Amino acid sequence: MRLSSAAWVLCAAQTLLPGALAKAVFAHYMVGSVTEAHAHQDIDDAVAMGLDGFVLNTGDPKPYYVKNNFDYMFNYTRDKYGGKFWLFLSIDIQTPGLTNEYTDIFREFKDHDAYYKGPNGRSFLSTFDSKALTNVHWQSFLNKFANSTYFVPDFDDTLGYYEASIGWWKYWGSIVDGLFSWESAWPPAVSGLGGAYPGDIGLDKIVQDGATARGKTYMIALSPLQYKNSYGNNYYRPGDLNLPRRMAGILGMSPSPDFVEIITWNDGPESHYIGTIWPEPNDNKQAAVYTPPGLAAPHTAWQPLITSFINAFKSNLSATAMTPATGDAVGALWYKPIMQNTKCANESLGGFYAKPAGFNKTTDQLNWAIVLPPGAEGYTVRLYTGNSTKIHEEVLVGGLNFNATSGGLRVGEQSMDLLLNGKVVQTAKKGRSISDNCPDGIYNMNPQVVGLRAVTG
Structure with a gap:
């Protein structure tokens, strides 16, 4: 890696001090019935490519494997990569209104040594959209943890979000510490939310400007595509040059986003994985046709490009200054x-x-x-x-x-x-x-x- 001494100091500080306002890059990780050995391998691979952590997308916290997964991921991260890699919860509610189901698992792990802390030293917490819940509902859920959360939700399903409207901020502003946008990662399949073209960051700029003006942080999404032909869906969201264009766009943003969330590490059914697709949590027969576990459709070749992006992002460099981590192209x-x-x-x-x-x-x-x-x-x-x-x-x-x-x-x-x-x-x-x-x-x-x-x- 061809970084100056100052850049190395900056990267080290960002890695070791999660409580400081340090730029970080995470990957969205689908929590499933993966084996302990495979979960450990995912963490090893993520560390090797320079990621700061996994966002643990949890659709239903009740199955036994969720608690098991959290146990061996958090403990392994602490014991092997303490201070170098982090984990935090993303709530993906499957049953409308049941945020209470996440109370126990968040309370148990939010103070773990491997749990990522926000700029205020509080436990980072995210979501996959609002699930049509009110601000009162979300505030009530957060109150259970005595102001110990740093809340950066994906609320881009709410009215006025992508306009950064005054009404939106009046309604939601008091409960969020930052924002994360999911739908802006790609153009829409036909209509609806999404960028104007592959790689467009226009919507993100609007949302980030609204957040920055109010002292809130912003986490931007980076993803290659979204193709899903399972679970009753069949759509394609480009795709093509979406990944490198968004890399260049993100590196050119001023101010720069505070965080990046890569969509995703291991979501096989949506085709935007950059990590390994293991057989045990990916048993949907339709998804297996186009995302077979193993080496039939690997996406790991994107990782070296993303590593170069991560280094540039943390060092406040443009796309033209991106450098291969190994020195070779x-x-x-x-x-x-x-x-x-x-x-x-x-x-x-x-x-x-x-x-x-x-x-x-x-x-x-x-x-x-x-x-x-x-x-x-x-x-x-x-x-x-x-x-x-x-x-x-x-x-x-x-x-x-x-x-x-x-x-x-x-x-x-x-x-x-x-x-x-x-x-x-x-x-x-x-x-x-x-x-x-x-x-x-x-x-x-x-x-x-x-x-x-x-x-x-």
């Missing part, structure tokens, strides 16, 4: 596994077999991002489609580079080469081939993500 190629002209035989059955809402919001294209050391010269990227046809070539510069091909995509293997002074030094290949004959029986929009690797021999 890092990058990834990603693409959906089917062509737009694909015809699936069972489409007429609808539901799971139909084209997802938002299907036509993308095109046949290869998306890529590469981070080079600042000042790097002599680098070029080449992309190939249909096994060997060159479709794109571009000269690269230091920092974050990203783009997408325009036209000419063919079925077959897709690949990307990184060249230095005309010689291939890294390549991304051997992802699943693109098809036009519906190999999964559905319109699968979960992308293949292939990382750059050094060329040997």
